[in-house]
Amino acid sequence: FDQNTNNWMTVDSNTSTGKFSVEVINGKYRWQMSDLTQEFYTPATANFAPVSDFVASINLNQLQGSDYAIAGLIFRADQTGFYSFTINRQGEYRFFLEYKGQITNSKIWTEPNIKLNDGTNKLTVSANGSHFTFFVNDQIVGEADDTRLNNGWVGLNVGTPVENIQTILEFDDFEIRAASYSAIEAPSATAAANLMATGMALPVFLDNTFSSNA
Helix, strand or coil: CCCCCCCCCCEEEEECCEEEEEEEECCEEEEEEECCCCCEEEEECCCCCCECCEEEEEEEEEEECCCCCEEEEEEEEECCEEEEEEECCCCCEEEEEEECCEEEEEEEECCCCCCCCCCCEEEEEEEECCEEEEEECCEEEEEEECCCCCCEEEEEEEEECCCCCCEEEEEEEEEEECCCHHHCCCCCHHHHHHHHHHHHCCCEEEEECCCCCC
16 A cells, blocks of 8 residues: 555444544555444545456555454445455454445355464455455455356455454555456466466556555
8 A cells, every 4th residue: 555546445433333433544544443332334445547357466454453343355346336345353354245235145165264463464255257266364254156247346344343442454565467358267266376376477457556645
């Protein structure tokens, strides 16, 4: 996040539902939430073109707060909904589709039992047609299929429960790789290494390191 040239959402708000601060600071995209009176959950996208098939990744660090706070990636977001892949400190990895105001096709994994880093963890999504593969720290954690959204924006996702504590999350090194859609091989659990290698060989569509809000 060297610069906020892609116009990521920024917020500084103190309302009856809680205190919220979202900013690009010290090279990170930082979210701070406290004094919540209702569950908080929101996606965030920036100003770049939608994609269909891609490999996207983000580095995530939860500095403090609820073990049940979730954060991760959304993808193929459009006016009807979006797909989401998130993690929390409890070691749960979740995929769901929010479609026309309803959450559906929800999957939660706790296996494989991947040890999360105390600091930064890398989340990656590979989308190939209707098949999606999910990684944490470059290790596959789950797969899912859905046909309802074919194209859209890739962005970020944050959610916290109602707790009287401050939660701080930081994002960095947001990257999307996309090319001709036939260039991405169909994934499988046994081909995770090949999938990651294929994705990293694609041209960089967007690379955001959040160093300033210029």
